[in-house]
Amino acid sequence: xxxxxxxxxxxxxxxxxxxxxxxxxxxxxxxxxxxxxxxxxxxxxxxxxxxxxxxxxxxxxxxxxxxxxxxxxxxxxxxxxxxxxxxxxxxxxxxxxxxxxxxxxxxxxxxxxxxxxxxxxxxxxxxxxxxxxxxxxxxxxxxxxxxxxxxxxxxxxxxxxxxxxxxxxxxxxxxxxxxxxxxxxxxxxxxxxxxxxxxxxxxxxxxxxxxxxxxxxxxxxxxxxxxxxxxxxxxxxxxxxxxxxxxxxxxxxxxxxxxxxxxxxxxxxxxxxxxxxxxxxxxxxxxxxxxxxxxxxxxxxxxxxxxxxxxxxxxxxxxxxxxxxxxxxxxxxxxxxxxxxxxxxxxxxxxxxxxxxxxxxxxxxxxxxxxxxxxxxxxxxxxxxxxxxxxxxxxxxxxxxxxxxxxxxxxxxxxx
Numbered sequence: 001x002x003x004x005x006x007x008x009x010x011x012x013x014x015x016x017x018x019x020x021x022x023x024x025x026x027x028x029x030x031x032x033x034x035x036x037x038x039x040x041x042x043x044x045x046x047x048x049x050x051x052x053x054x055x056x057x058x059x060x061x062x063x064x065x066x067x068x069x070x071x072x073x074x075x076x077x078x079x080x081x082x083x084x085x086x087x088x089x090x091x092x093x094x095x096x097x098x099x100x101x102x103x104x105x106x107x108x109x110x111x112x113x114x115x116x117x118x119x120x121x122x123x124x125x126x127x128x129x130x131x132x133x134x135x136x137x138x139x140x141x142x143x144x145x146x147x148x149x150x151x152x153x154x155x156x157x158x159x160x161x162x163x164x165x166x167x168x169x170x171x172x173x174x175x176x177x178x179x180x181x182x183x184x185x186x187x188x189x190x191x192x193x194x195x196x197x198x199x200x201x202x203x204x205x206x207x208x209x210x211x212x213x214x215x216x217x218x219x220x221x222x223x224x225x226x227x228x229x230x231x232x233x234x235x236x237x238x239x240x241x242x243x244x245x246x247x248x249x250x251x252x253x254x255x256x257x258x259x260x261x262x263x264x265x266x267x268x269x270x271x272x273x274x275x276x277x278x279x280x281x282x283x284x285x286x287x288x289x290x291x292x293x294x295x296x297x298x299x300x301x302x303x304x305x306x307x308x309x310x311x312x313x314x315x316x317x318x319x320x321x322x323x324x325x326x327x328x329x330x331x332x333x334x335x336x337x338x339x340x341x342x343x344x345x346x347x348x349x350x351x352x353x354x355x356x357x358x359x360x361x362x363x364x365x366x367x368x369x370x371x372x373x374x375x376x377x378x379x380x381x382x383x384x385x386x387x388x389x390x391x392x393x394x395x396x397x398x399x400x401x402x403x404x405x406x407x408x409x410x411x412x413x414x415x416x
Contacts, residue, residue, distance in 0.1 A: 019332065026286075026336025026389055027343065033282045033385040034344025035351075038375035040278055042352070044271050046370050048234075048261075051268055053136040054201060056261040057104060057228025058237050059244055061094075064257045066225065073110045073123070075180040078223040083252030087222045090251075094229060097247065099240035102230035104131050107214045107223070111177040111207065113165045120164045122157075123206045124177065126214025126224075135230055138195070141202060145169045145193030148210045156193035158203035169194050175207070180219050187217055198372050237261060282385070286392040329397020330390070337389030341382040349377040 052058060062070070063077035081087040091103040107126035112119050129147040133139040138147070148154050155173065157165075167173050169191050176186040189209065195202050215221050231240050237260045244258045262268055355374040 022332050023336040023339070026333060026393055027340035029285045029288065030337045030340025030385045030389040031344040031347070032285055032340075033388065034341055034381050035347050035375065036278070037282065037381045037384065038344070038348035038352070038377060039356070039373065040275070041378070041381070042376040043373045044275065045376065046373065047271060048268065050199065050370065051265055052234065052261050054199075056259075056265055056268070058231040058234050058261050059100075059229035059241060059258055060261070061227040061229065061244070061248070061256050061258050062225070064255055067257055073108055073225075075109060075178075075218060075220065075225070078107075078220060078225055079105075079227050079256065080220075080223040082248075085251060087224065090253075091227065093247065093251075094227070094244065097240070097243050099231045099233070099236060100229050100244075101232055102131060102135060104128070104135055104228040104230065105211060105224035106226050106228065107211055107218070107220065108225045109177060109214070109218060111175045113173055113175055115165055120161070122161060122175075123201075124175070124214065125206055125208050126211040126218075127208055128211050129208070132208070135228075138202070138208075141195045141197040142193050143196040145191075147193060148208055150210045150212050152210060153187065153189045153213055154192045154209065155189040156195060156208040157191060158195040158197065158206065160200075160204040161207065162191070162194060164204075167191055177217070179217070185217070198370050200371075234261060282388060283392065286388050287396070291396075326394065326397050330394045333390045333393035333397070336393070337386045340389060341386040344385060345377065345379070345382045348375045348381070351375045352377045 061079060063079060066074060066077035069077065079087065079090075081090050085093070087105070091105065094100055095103050105128065109124050109126075110121065111124040112121045114120075127148070129149055133147055142156070143159075145156070148156055155175075157167075162168060165173060172188050172190050174186055174188045176184065179185055193208075197203050211224070215223065229244065231237055241258065241260055248254070248256050248258060262272065352374050355372045357372050
């Protein structure tokens with residue numbers, strides 16, 4: 001085998017330009033895989049995080065009827081406790097279940113502010129400020145002021161929303177809304193905080209107010225439109241979910257729907273499918289680059305037909321000739337994949353700091369996605385791409401290698 005390895009490496013650089021082109025083709029494909037995998041992973045992980053924080057939690061409990069009318073922000077189907085338990089008691093019981101670390105109630109409804117030019121519509125969220133800061137990244141988005149506090153008529157808004165209504169932190173704003181009894185009412189709030197986020201939802205749409213204040217104004221004491229459960233590990237949600245569902249069933253909560261973050265939004269399910277599709281795209285990229293290697297080895301076989309015939313005549317077996325050409329393909333695959341993985345890793349490391357700004361592309365997309373995507377820099381992505389590059393390229397090298405191994409020594413020696 002050592003003899004074959006030595007010959008393979010010597011033969012590789014008999015035509016240096018052709019070999020270098022083959023190695024660069026493999027390197028480029030592997031680099032693209034590392035970069036793409038980092039970009040997609042960064043986008044998907046960030047999107048998962050956003051949906052968990054601002055939509056689904058790890059486990060989401062809502063009224064089954066509310067699921068169909070959530071976009072209408074209906075206040076007729078709330079989470080208001082169980083048969084013999086108030087919502088507060090229900091929250092206390094849920095947090096005692098295995099794996100559940102936090103229970104976050106939210107009360108979502110529609111509101112509007114009238115300006116001289118227009119009626120600005122917004123999404124009002126009644127929240128417990130301290131829990132939101134602990135669970136989400138909203139504390140980092142607060143550039144001015146503070147988060148809302150219980151018992152006060154105050155709100156926090158995004159920069160763009162404040163611009164639309166011509167208000168700033170410290171001023172007051174009057175909002176109109178529809179109560180749980182379908183009556184049209186208004187209330188005045190003090191603006192105590194400003195959010196500046198890359199996320200359009202926070203910057204342009206949502207206004208946060210204390211949960212108890214929202215309940216009072218809407219006549220929904222002790223009720224929420226949803227409960228978000230936070231677990232100690234999002235990947236273990238399916239092992240915690242049965243206990244949550246059993247608790248609801250045993251306490252007369254059949255009207256409630258408890259669903260994991262993966263099933264809580266159709267866009268998340270679409271992203272999961274896309275991850276599988278991308279794996280096939282990675283293979284396709286390497287197969288394209290392998291065509292260059294196949295072409296190189298086919299030309300080598302044709303050029304060395306006489307040499308192959310001589311090696312066969314001197315006792316080199318077909319199996320050893322097969323191994324010789326596979327070793328040449330393997331060597332090019334290893335060198336090219338290593339360079340590509342290294343280059344892709346360096347590229348992702350740099351881009352993970354600066355990111356890609358897709359703001360223009362996301363203007364009309366109604367999904368929770370950060371318009372600035374930061375590719376992830378992970379060693380496992382480099383290893384993954386390196387292995388794919390080596391394995392796929394080596395396997396494709398078998399095609400010309402079999403052709404060389406099947407050459408008849410007598411016929412080969414006649415070639416000029």
